[in-house]
Amino acid sequence: MAVLRHRRPAAGVVGEAAAGRPDAVDQPTDDSVPARLAVSTDPELTGARLVDGTRMDGSPVVGFDVAGLQPDTTYHYAPELDGVLDRGVGGSFRTFPAGPASFLVAFGGCALTGSNTAVFDAIAELDPLLFGIIGDFHYADIDTADVERFHEALDRVLRSPAQSALYRSTSVAYVWDDHDYGVDNADRTSASRPAAMTAYRHYVPSYELGGPSSALHQAFTIGRVRFVMTDARSDRDPSDLPDDDAKSMLGPEQKAWLKDELVRASSSHAVVVWIQPVPWTGRAEAGDDSWAGYSTERRELADLLVDEGIANLVMVSGDAHMVAIDDGTNTNLSDRGRLDTETGGFPLLHVAALDQVGSTKGGPYSHGEFPGGGRFGTVEVIDDGSTVEVVLAGRDWLGDAFVEHRLTIA
Numbered sequence: 001m002a003v004l005r006h007r008r009p010a011a012g013v014v015g016e017a018a019a020g021r022p023d024a025v026d027q028p029t030d031d032s033v034p035a036r037l038a039v040s041t042d043p044e045l046t047g048a049r050l051v052d053g054t055r056m057d058g059s060p061v062v063g064f065d066v067a068g069l070q071p072d073t074t075y076h077y078a079p080e081l082d083g084v085l086d087r088g089v090g091g092s093f094r095t096f097p098a099g100p101a102s103f104l105v106a107f108g109g110c111a112l113t114g115s116n117t118a119v120f121d122a123i124a125e126l127d128p129l130l131f132g133i134i135g136d137f138h139y140a141d142i143d144t145a146d147v148e149r150f151h152e153a154l155d156r157v158l159r160s161p162a163q164s165a166l167y168r169s170t171s172v173a174y175v176w177d178d179h180d181y182g183v184d185n186a187d188r189t190s191a192s193r194p195a196a197m198t199a200y201r202h203y204v205p206s207y208e209l210g211g212p213s214s215a216l217h218q219a220f221t222i223g224r225v226r227f228v229m230t231d232a233r234s235d236r237d238p239s240d241l242p243d244d245d246a247k248s249m250l251g252p253e254q255k256a257w258l259k260d261e262l263v264r265a266s267s268s269h270a271v272v273v274w275i276q277p278v279p280w281t282g283r284a285e286a287g288d289d290s291w292a293g294y295s296t297e298r299r300e301l302a303d304l305l306v307d308e309g310i311a312n313l314v315m316v317s318g319d320a321h322m323v324a325i326d327d328g329t330n331t332n333l334s335d336r337g338r339l340d341t342e343t344g345g346f347p348l349l350h351v352a353a354l355d356q357v358g359s360t361k362g363g364p365y366s367h368g369e370f371p372g373g374g375r376f377g378t379v380e381v382i383d384d385g386s387t388v389e390v391v392l393a394g395r396d397w398l399g400d401a402f403v404e405h406r407l408t409i410a
Contacts, residue, residue: 034052034053034081034082034083035053035062035080035081036051036052036053036080037050037051037064037066037077037078037079037080038077038078038079038080038085039051039066039075039076039077040076040077041073041074041075041076042076043076043092045076045077045078045085045087045090048077050080051064051066052064056201056202058147058198058202059147059151059199059202059203060151061202061203063205070095071095071096071097072094072095072097072098072101073094073095074092074093074094075092075093075094075095076090076091076092077090077091077092077093078090078091089168091167091168091169092168092169093169093170093171094129094171096129096130096171096220096221096222097222097223098223099223099224100223100384101222101223101224101383102223102380102382103128103129103222103223103380103381104126104127104128104129104378104379104380105129105130105131105132105227105378105379105380105381106123106126106128106130106131106132106170106376106377106378107131107132107133107134107275107316107349107376107377107378107379108123108131108133108134108318108351108352108353108375108376108377109133109134109136109137109177109277109319109351109353109354110135110136110177110318110319110321110353110354110355110356111136111137111138111157111163111353111354111355112138112355113138113139113140113153113156113157114138114156114157114159114160115157115160115162115163115354115355116160116161116163117162117354117355117373117374117397118162118374118397118398119354119355119373119374119375119376120160120162120163120165120166120354121162121165121166122376122395122397122398122399123166123170123376123399124165124166124169124170125399127169127170128170129170129171129222130170130171131166131167131170131171131172131173132173132229132275132316133172133173133175134175134177134275134276134316134317134318134319134351134352135175135176135177135178135180135232135277135318135319136176136177136180136318136352136356137154137157137174137176137180138153138154138156138180139179139180140152140179140180141179141182141183141184142182142192142196143182143183143190143191143192144191144192144195145192145193145194145195146192146195147195147198147199147202149195150192150195150196150198150199150200151199151202151203173207173220173227173229173275174204175216175218175229175230175231175275175277176196176200176216176233176234177232177233177277177278177318178233178289178319180196181193181196181233181234182196182233185239185289186233187233187237187238188233188234188236188237188251190233193234194213196234197212197213197234206218207219207220210253210254210257214253215230215234215235215250215251215254216229216231216234217229217230217231217254217258219261219265221269222381223381223383224269224270224271224383225269225270225271225273225381225383225388226261226268226269226271226272226273227273227275228258228261228265228272228273228274228275229275230250230254230258230274230275230276231250231254231277232249232250232276232277232278233277235248235250235251235253235254236248236249236250236251236294237249239287239288239289239293239294243284243286243293243294243295244296245296245300247294247296247297248294248297249278249294249297250297255297255301258274258301259301259304262274262305262310262313263304263308263310266308266310266311266312266313269312270312270383270388270409271312271313271314271381271390272310272313272314273313273314273315273316273379274313274314274316275315275316275317276316276317277318277319278290278317278318279291279292279317279319279320279350279361279362280298280315280331280333280348280362281326281330281331281333281348281362281363281364281365282361282362282363290319290320290361290362292362295333298333299333299335302332302333302334302336303334303335303336305332305339305346306332306334306336306337306338306339307336310339311339311340311346312409314346314347314349314379314390315331315346315347315348315349316348316349316350316351316377316379317348317349317350318350318351318352319352319361320352320359320360320361320362320371321352321356321357321358321359321371321372321373322350322352322353322358322359322360322361322369322370322371323350323351323369323370323376323377323394323395323402323403324349324350324360324362324365324367324368324369324370324394325347325348325349325350325367325392325394325403325405326345326364326365326366326367327366327367327405327407328342328343328344328345328346328347328348328366329343329344329345329366330345330363330364330365330366331345331347332344332345332346343366347392347405347407348365349377349379349392349393349394349405350362350365350377351375351376351377351394352375352376353372353373353375354373354374354375354376355374356373357372357373358372358373359371367403367405370394370402370403373397374396374397375394375395375396375397376394376395377392377393377394377395378391378392378393378395378401379391379392380393386410387408387409387410388408388409389406389408389409390406390407390408390409391404391405391406392404392405392406392407
């Protein structure tokens with residue numbers, strides 16, 4: 001099933017993402033103007049199916065639920081407004097394959113609000129099956145419960161020609177970090193929380209969430225790979241609390257969900273990719289905003305991986321303005337033993353920054369740290385039905401890989 005959102009503010013056309021299938025389309029501001037979506041496997045939309053839109057409560061956004069799609073199939077679409085098909089803001093997407101399949105997924109985060117740099121063109125040129133946005137989609141740093149300010153920030157992003165073009169050709173899954181949820185290092189006490197929650201649900205199609213005010217944890221499957229995405233902000237305790245059993249980055253509901261997903265998915269899928277927005281590695285440090293400041297909970301999760309024998313996990317993280325890869329040498333932070341006989345941990349790909357000045361956090365990383373803007377990462381899955389090869393790569397604004405790690409999972 002594809003889910004899309006669509007809006008036209010006074011300034012003109014914008015695009016936005018769908019999750020399960022995020023995309024960019026356009027939306028009327030007048031409730032009286034009927035909006036439908038034409039969807040077809042034909043690029044000319046010949047014989048297109050027309051799907052009625054539904055206004056998202058309290059927002060200028062219309063959502064489209066497109067059911068009955070075939071797996072591993074390219075679909076084209078365009079909005080119909082008051083009976084007129086607007087091909088100028090149409091797009092396309094490919095549904096996910098079922099069963100053994102090879103594909104490429106791109107990941108990135110940390111882009112200046114409305115960025116229009118060439119890195120987005122490079123991502124589109126690679127034609128990934130999915131683009132995962134891992135936080136700091138914008139840097140509005142909103143510190144109040146003002147939904148309209150979040151709408152305005154998202155509109156600025158989606159008016160970017162480069163970003164709009166990418167989101168109209170590629171499925172998107174998005175979770176925020178601090179600057180697009182609240183201010184720097186924001187947590188569950190942020191005054192922005194209710195507005196951020198509402199605006200996300202207005203603008204961003206997603207997989208099933210826990211509820212109207214739950215953290216943005218969600219999961220989906222591509223081929224034989226389970227992608228598990230967690231929210232590191234909206235349920236986290238303040239970083240200055242004591243780093244003990246009571247302190248949590250995830251909150252009790254999300255943590256219980258994550259544990260269940262990791263255990264179940266590791267046995268039912270060939271690979272599990274945990275997508276989470278903040279650095280994982282690094283020595284415990286009181287008050288730190290990354291997992292280093294939540295080291296008790298980090299060890300609890302690391303212990304789970306060892307206790308359950310989860311050896312097919314790959315992590316993708318963000319926040320620090322760098323690309324980095326670790327082969328598992330530095331990621332097992334359990335005191336229970338090793339996850340495997342070679343490295344002791346799980347491979348990790350750190351992806352950022354799409355458009356920001358460089359910075360480094362965490363580490364060490366076996367393959368090094370590469371700070372700077374115009375950077376993103378890819379996870380390539382090569383699945384022949386018996387073994388799965390996973391290729392982690394850091395890429396520059398031209399799309400060229402400058403660091404890479406390959407692993408094979410039986």
